Amino acid sequence: MNEAFYEIEPRTERTHSKRLAKRLSKKAVVRAAIAALWVSLAAGVFILAYVYVGGIQKQLDRIHQTNQTNTAELNRKLSELETALQSNADQAKAVQQQFAAVQSELNAVKEEMSLAGDSLSSTAQTKQALNDRITELSKELEELRKSIKKLEEAARVY
Structure with missing residues (x-):
């Protein structure tokens, strides 16, 4: 009987060690699977962040290019x-x-009229010619004033 007892013990030890090995291998497989899952998750998050930051960088590059174009x-x-x-x-x-030239010409004509005095009144043609010249110079002076006003308005617009 002793022999039978000794034979049963090694079998139970073997069976027990096999069960222990199976439990350890199952734990190792579960731990490896969990570790692989975490590594995959971390890699996925890294790739997602990389793509997201790359998209933002492209948008910033486009904005920079647009700003340069607008600045130019x-x-x-x-x-x-x-x-x-x-x-x-x-x-x-x-x-x-x-304007200054026309003004000086007009003043010169007026001075000539005052110097000529009575001699101009006797000559109707000369008087009419001078009056016509004064009228022309006055019109030209008025046109120059209008041009100055237009230029001043154009300068204000800018």
């Missing part, structure tokens, strides 16, 4: 505006010079 366009328009303002200022100076 504004600089171009500003240069055109400065050129137009300078041109208007130059035209205003030229009109003022013409």
Whole structure:
């Protein structure tokens, strides 16, 4: 009987060790599966974050490009505006010079009339010619004033 007892023990030990090995291997498989799941989850989150940040970077690049284009366009328009303002200022100076010339001519005609005095009254043609010239100069003076006003208004618009 002792022999039978000894034979049963090794079988139970073997069976017990096999069960223990199965339990350990099941635990190891579960732990490995959980670890693989966490690694997959972490990799997925990393990839998702990478794609999301890449999309934001592309949007920022497009915004930067748009800003550069708009800045260049504004600089171009500003240069055109400065050129137009300078041109208007130059035209205003030229009109003022013409205005001054017409004014001096008108003053010269008036002075000649006052110096001539009685001799002009005797000559109707000369008087009429001078009056016509004065009228022409007055009209030209009025047109120059209108031009100056237009140039001033154009300068205010800019």
